[in-house]
Amino acid sequence: MAISKSQQFFESLWYRKTVWWLWVFWPFHLLLKLIVWLRRSFYRIGIFKSTKLKTPVIVIGNISVGGTGKTPLAIYLIELLTSQGYKPGLISRGYGGHSEHYPLSLTQSTSASESGDEPFLIYRRTKTPVVVDPVRARGAKELEAMGCDIIICDDGLQHYALQRDIEIVVVDGNRQLGNGWLMPFGPLREPKSRLKQADHIIVNGQDMVLEPDPIQAINHHQDAIKEPITAVAAIGNPERFFKTLDGLGYQFKRQSFPDHYQFLKQDFESFSGSILMTEKDAVKCLSFADERFYFLPVSAKLSKPFLQSLMEQIKAITHES
Incomplete structure (x- = not known):
């Protein structure tokens, strides 16, 4: 919802x-x-x-x-x-x-x-x-x-x-x-x-x-994410995502959107450097994601x-x- x-x-x-x-x-x-x-x-x-x-x-x-x-x-x-x-x-x-x-x-x-x-x-x-x-x-x-x-x-x-x-x-x-x-x-x-x-x-x-898997690029083949990083989350509890990134040792800026937010390309025009998202958010950016976009998959145990x-x-x- x-x-x-x-x-x-x-x-x-x-x-x-x-x-x-x-x-x-x-x-x-x-x-x-x-x-x-x-x-x-x-x-x-x-x-x-x-x-x-x-x-x-x-x-x-x-x-x-x-x-x-x-x-x-x-x-x-x-x-x-x-x-x-x-x-x-x-x-x-x-x-x-x-x-x-x-x-x-x-x-x-x-x-x-x-x-x-x-x-x-x-x-x-x-x-x-x-x-x-x-x-x-x-x-x-x-x-x-x-x-x-x-x-x-x-x-x-x-x-x-x-x-x-x-x-x-x-x-x-x-x-x-x-x-x-x-x-x-x-x-x-x-x-x-x-x-x-x-x-x-x-x-x-x-x-x-929820165990984090290796970070993946959305639409390209460059594996290593580069700083500066903006972490983007449009989920019900974005702090869980941000705390996971903190635990992995990343330095990043936080950017939250409403849950289930439908992203547009222009939402990211002002962001510099790499953009790191949840996997749920990444699937909404497939049509326009460029070399800046990455996501962090997680797996339940x-x-x-x-x-x-x-x-x-x-x-x-x-x-x-």
Whole structure:
């Protein structure tokens, strides 16, 4: 979900000691809590339609606004399931993308502006079937028709119109759940109690570690990045990217953009030296990136207890189906 400058401002308050004037939004916290409860109840008793697929569905999501590491986790799970003999596919809403036709099945000719940056990145990294559709149940059925025997629903925790067999919630290990309140009083989409209903909770930085891979050029073959460097991030938590670069010993200027920002060539005209981006941002710059542009890929590493528990659950549900 793309965030505005106003939301960026609120996020700077949500993840520190609550300032007094934020209490003005306490009634909205209560209102959202009621709406969330009613919505889930309506799905539970059948007032709102919810689709159950024949194919097992794994949902990856979070209960807070902003990035927590869902995309690297989705890539890891796809590669893991493929190595175990499964034929996984991924369904995504495709935030930031715009297509005239849905469901949109990604191909080599699909652009990030059509699909959204995260589905494009996942397809580019895994080469597994990826479908984008605002109606996730419809898109998931498309993956079934393509022969997928297990479906991963990216950022679908609150999308109750598609039933799920396994829920994985990702929590940022540094920011945690902020002040613990619902929007706009805090960063949460659902109450903290929602975590008790998930099958697995992954804390990014503890149960999952994002390890940086070698820096790569976007559209050229010069491997060594040169200073001065401007680090660019249009992700939910840009500080995670900047801290990673700090840890690698790079000296750089910071430049943040709103999450899912659609870059244009002119956005970089005033930058001197090399431009270093996240991989998610890099895929949106393929059409105009020159010799200044580089990106830092990351790979998720999961704890053994989580992997063992998850694979046992997957084997159980795939055997049942």
